Amino acid sequence: MLYFSDxxxxxxxxxxxxxxxxxxxxxxTILGVALGTVCATVRQYGNRASQHVVSVYVExxxxxxxxxxxxxxxFGLPAIGMMLSPWxxxxxxxxxxxxxxxxxxxxxxxxxxxxxxxxAAKVLGLNFRQTLTRVIxxxxxxxxxPALTSQCIIVMLGSAVxxxxxxxxxxxxxxxxxxxxxxxxxxxxVTALLYLGLSILLRFAFNALGKRLFAYRTSN
Amino acid sequence: MKRLSKLLSKTLIIAASFSAxxxxxxxxxxxxxxxLIRIAVPQDFPPFGSIGTDLKPQGIDxxxxxxxxxxxxxxxxxxxxxxxxxxxxxxxxxxxxxxSSLGKNPEREKAIDFSTxxxxxxxxxxxxxxxxxxxxDDLADKTVGVTRGSVEDLELEKNAPKSVNIRxxxxxxxxxxxxxxxxxxxxxxxxxxxxxxxxxQPQRAPENKFMLKxxxxxIGMAKGEAALQAKVNxxxxxxxxxxxxxxxxxxxxxxxxxxxxxx
Numbered sequence: 001m002l003y004f005s006d007x008x009x010x011x012x013x014x015x016x017x018x019x020x021x022x023x024x025x026x027x028x029t030i031l032g033v034a035l036g037t038v039c040a041t042v043r044q045y046g047n048r049a050s051q052h053v054v055s056v057y058v059e060x061x062x063x064x065x066x067x068x069x070x071x072x073x074x075f076g077l078p079a080i081g082m083m084l085s086p087w088x089x090x091x092x093x094x095x096x097x098x099x100x101x102x103x104x105x106x107x108x109x110x111x112x113x114x115x116x117x118x119x120a121a122k123v124l125g126l127n128f129r130q131t132l133t134r135v136i137x138x139x140x141x142x143x144x145x146p147a148l149t150s151q152c153i154i155v156m157l158g159s160a161v162x163x164x165x166x167x168x169x170x171x172x173x174x175x176x177x178x179x180x181x182x183x184x185x186x187x188x189x190v191t192a193l194l195y196l197g198l199s200i201l202l203r204f205a206f207n208a209l210g211k212r213l214f215a216y217r218t219s220n
Numbered sequence: 221m222k223r224l225s226k227l228l229s230k231t232l233i234i235a236a237s238f239s240a241x242x243x244x245x246x247x248x249x250x251x252x253x254x255x256l257i258r259i260a261v262p263q264d265f266p267p268f269g270s271i272g273t274d275l276k277p278q279g280i281d282x283x284x285x286x287x288x289x290x291x292x293x294x295x296x297x298x299x300x301x302x303x304x305x306x307x308x309x310x311x312x313x314x315x316x317x318x319x320s321s322l323g324k325n326p327e328r329e330k331a332i333d334f335s336t337x338x339x340x341x342x343x344x345x346x347x348x349x350x351x352x353x354x355x356x357d358d359l360a361d362k363t364v365g366v367t368r369g370s371v372e373d374l375e376l377e378k379n380a381p382k383s384v385n386i387r388x389x390x391x392x393x394x395x396x397x398x399x400x401x402x403x404x405x406x407x408x409x410x411x412x413x414x415x416x417x418x419x420x421q422p423q424r425a426p427e428n429k430f431m432l433k434x435x436x437x438x439i440g441m442a443k444g445e446a447a448l449q450a451k452v453n454x455x456x457x458x459x460x461x462x463x464x465x466x467x468x469x470x471x472x473x474x475x476x477x478x479x480x481x482x483x
Contacts, residue, residue, distance in 0.1 A: 078401045086387065086403075164394065165403075166365070166387035176388065179369030 004186050010177045017173030018194060024091060024169065025156045025202065031091075032098025032155065033106075033148070037137075039099060040106035054103065061100030067161050069093050074165045090162040090169075098155045105147050109140035142214045149206040153199050160195075170194055247316050247441070248448040256295045259285040260315040263300040267415065267472040268321040268339070268437075280339050280472045281319045284439075287464060288317065291455050307331060310440055317452065318440035333443050335452045337436035338465060340478050343372045346414045346426035347406040353429040359384045365404035367395045372408040375432040400424060408432060411473060418474035428475060436481070456482070 007014070043054045061069065074089040084092065113136050121135040141148070163172035174191035178184050251257045261281040262269035272278040277298055289296035299315050306320045310332055321341065324334050345364060347353060353362065360381045366373045368388035376386060387404055389395040392413065399407045400421055407426065418425035439456070441448055459465045460482050469477050 074403065075397050075401045078403060083402060164390050166389055166398070172388070175368060179373075 002186060003183055004190070006181050006183050007177060007186055007190060010173070010180070013173045013177060014170070014190070014194070017168055017170040020168055021159060021170040021198065024094060024159055024162075025198070028091060028094040028098055028155065029152045031095045033102050033152070035095060035099030036102025036106050039103040040110055043103065043107050044110040058100045058103050061097055062104070066093070066097055066158055067164065069097060070162065070165060086162070086165045086167045089165060090159070090167050094155060094159055097158070098152065101151050102148060105144050105151060106140065109144035110136065112143050113140050138213060145210055149203060152206070153202055156198065156202060157195060246447055247445050248451055251292065251294055251316055256297055257289050257292060257317065258297045258299055258315045259288070260299045260301040260306050260309050260318040260320055261285055262303065262320045264302065265321060267412070280468055281321060283468050283471070284338055285317070285319045287459060288319070288452065288455055291458070292451070307440065310442055313442065316441070316448070321437045322440045323435045324438050331443070332440045333445065333449055335439040335441070335449060336456050337438055337482055338456050339437040340411055340469060340473070340481060341435050341437050342431045342478065343375060343408065343410050343433040344431040345406055345408050345429045347429055348424065349427055351405050351429070353406065355430050356380055359406070361385070362406060363387060363404055364406045364408055365389060365395050365398045366408040367392050372410070372432055376408045379432065399426065411475065415473040415475065425474060428478060431478065
């Protein structure tokens with residue numbers, strides 16, 4: 001027998017968990033992609049020393065488990081006097097993580113813009129700002145947009161582990177409810193469906209944004 | 221038919237002698253007569269009872285057993301038991317006393333008798349010295365770390381004021397790490413866990429702020445042994461008065477007996 005009605009009294013818990021997950025996802029997606037854009041630009045066009053710094057950051061984050069990064073920030077940093085709340089620690093860890101992965105994705109996009117295209121822009125009299133946005137970044141993002149979307153969704157789903165440091169996110173809600181009424185099947189099924197819904201919503205949001213950003217392409 | 225009646229009478233004789241045994245038994249007298257007390261202690265539950273580096277049993281329960289034997293002026297035989305077989309050992313008269321971190325509950329009280337408590341065992345809120353908390357209402361607006369789904373989690377949720385910020389962690393170790401790293405300055409846990417922190421990190425030894433659920437340890441003995449029970453209680457009271465119990469608590473739990481213990 002299944003008892004989904006046992007979950008009803010905990011709807012507040014689920015709702016506030018959902019809210020935390022959405023808040024963190026929106027914030028870290030914006031900050032993480034911004035961080036990735038800056039780092040990718042530096043890695044593609046910066047001087048040698050700054051390229052080096054960025055690649056150390058990218059390799060360090062991409063080759064260590066997220067939960068270790070999170071525990072280091074939350075449990076490790078207090079030893080050198082940096083005390084962050086669970087929410088702050090998660091926000092920083094997720095942003096840094098997404099930043100590293102999106103750096104590599106966006107760099108691939110930038111690498112695909114041929115030098116000739118930039119030179120052509122110059123010849124046609126486009127100014128620096130126009131060249132940067134219309135000739136370099138928008139076409140570069142368009143090429144890697146599906147990969148970037150997937151990465152943001154992966155990070156959103158990966159945020160489930162922040163419940164380990166007591167952030168009251170959606171997974172925390174599921175674990176808490178499950179520890180109270182022992183309805184593991186129901187709690188985790190509902191939670192899985194909520195995550196699925198969030199993923200679909202996020203993909204929708206990205207698609208809508210993409211339609212606007214790459215509007216010049218809609219003619220073909 | 222003859223064989224059957226023979227068997228029957230034999231059974232009756234055995235049964236009769238058993239009931240005579242239990243009716244006339246005075247374990248305290250037996251202990252004195254044989255100049256030996258047999259006491260069951262755990263060997264797998266530090267700090268109550270474990271095997272030390274010298275391969276000898278050690279712990280609160282072992283110290284308590286030695287104290288009882290010494291005060292009675294008899295030799296001691298330490299019998300290692302597990303938590304599952306400690307009461308059967310008593311019921312089958314293989315031991316005279318069980319000093320094995322035994323808690324009291326109605327089912328057990330039907331089977332055996334208990335002394336007064338000799339060691340503290342409780343769930344409580346612990347914290348660093350600088351946090352001023354002495355009762356559950358003082359937790360208002362404070363942050364407390366706890367292991368999710370544990371008994372202390374449920375007790376805290378039931379008793380603490382609404383404004384308390386409960387941070388729930390995945391397991392005991394994560395809760396401990398949160399306390400040791402300073403992410404939380406109060407934790408709800410058992411006094412054994414608090415003692416373990418005091419062992420590992422004396423500079424951040426948590427002190428007990430108040431109790432959530434008290435379940436002290438008692439010495440168990442066979443039912444109906446009034447003389448033995450009186451003697452054991454007398455010895456526990458003496459140890460409480462002389463500070464011996466407190467010394468044992470300080471030695472193994474790194475904390476004094478809670479206020480009003482044994483009262």
